[in-house]
Amino acid sequence: MIDYIVSALTLVSIFAILALGLNIQWGWSGMLNLTFITFAAVGAYVSAGFDLGPPVYAHQQTYIIQLSTPFPVALLAGTLAAGIAGGIVGAIALRRLRSDYFAIVTLSIGLVIYQVVAQNRGIFGGQVGLFGIPQPFADLLPLTPQQYMYFYLAMCLVALLAVYLLVRHMFGSPFGRTMRAIRDDELAAQAFARPVFWFKLRAFVFGSLIAGFGGALLSHFVGAFNPAGWTPGETFVLYTAIFLGGTGNNLGSILGTLIFVGIISEVTRYIPPIPGNPDANEALRGVVAGLIIILVLRYRPQGILGEPRDNDAKRDSQAGTDTYLPAAPAVAQPT
């Protein structure tokens, strides 16, 4: 039982890191990146490629990179690779696109990357993926498997704390405040001579770096990684956590992950399965995720915690609505 809780908590802390990264893109900056998990996958695959070494079972597994560097190097490589991928995708998708087309373009690019990686065995093992990913520091530390689980949880918690402190610092920095200004009114921010595109691109890359960092921790925790681990549904898990905890609120992202990934998702595993329908429990999680998103947006758009708005004149203003327009008519653009 205690092993189970430790493993679940490790997963929660890794997902919380990912949620913090996505919160920068969506919560602070209003960029609806529907393929965030792809950048986590880049970090997961590249970091694994950096410390997996040449394949042991060459007939089953083929992949690129094949280095045997220590884990910190692999972690750094995965993080940077995701950041570079974020830079490329962001530079394409952020050009001249309205927010909803931006979302469609991210979803599309993610789908292309997914199909190419899943269908080509030569890149990262195709559908089989990578397995036998070495446990970080395991050869340096004389630990029993159970002790190692505690060690990995501690490592993930430290990583989560570090990312949180970094993100919290950035939230109040000129960069963070500019991002939220751009989100709330892009034209106004432009009028104040803020280079909107560069700011958005930086936020996108920054979120992608965190995604790669979390992804690297994820693949080394599980020891294997394949396309089943980064379906588009995983991105919605993160969105559910962010909406639930409080869009824009960093602590809220962590809280939302704890509630949705740690509690709600785990509970749906234990609902007795419907005979003859093995997918029902997994699907139930999707139903709950969609329901949570709709209910939160309808009845409490700011989420449980809400975005801190200490300096705002209107403290009860809600993120996600156009509060600067008096009784705004529906602003949907003609399509």
Place this chain on the structure above:
Amino acid sequence: MAQYLTNNVFVDVLVGAIVVGAAAWLINRTIIEPFNRRGAKVTVLFVVTIALSLMIQNAIIVFFGGTTHSLVVPSETVSQVGPFLFTAADMIVMAVAVAIMLAVHVILRYTTFGKSQRAVADSRELASVTGINMPRVVALTWLMAGAIAGIAGAVIAFQGGTFSPLTGYTFLLVTFAAAVAGGLGRPYGAMIGAVILGLVTEVGGAYLASSYKQVIAVGILVVVLLIRPSGLFDARGRTTI
């Protein structure tokens, strides 16, 4: 499901249109409209519709299972016209497509609803000022789009013979790609876009692996959005959206 009751494809299509149209109308009424009234951002509405699709798709898996369902399709006789081979199912699909195109054309061009709909699409504020009942137009648009989607779904299941809860997802981006390629808000453009996209993905899929069909389609979507966001046939050329 209608297949359990009857073996007639036209009944299938009709049931699909009524059920999905009614569902779309209900979704707009109960879920989307409150957000519209509150003046929610486009992005928020976008997220709501994604969450809805996540919910509906997974609810279908919970209730009907995630496996692929098969339809009993009447035995097929293949007929040949020039270099093309058709089955009876293909003919029905094409007939349905042409019928829907004509119906959309008539509705948009000759009915008051169609005219109001085009006015709302151009400018919601102006349309409201001229006395168009906007919520009603939006609700009817949901009904119409849902009914057409329902017909398309029934036809897809009939033509392919199988369907699964994931069928819709595979078609979502492809459909969007066709609409964007033809120019959003232009029904005739969307029709031509769909024909072009269908040809390109099928021919491309024959040279590459067939699993790349969808990749080709979304590739076109991205390129068109970035280079010619107003669609391939717009005389105005580059416009920013």
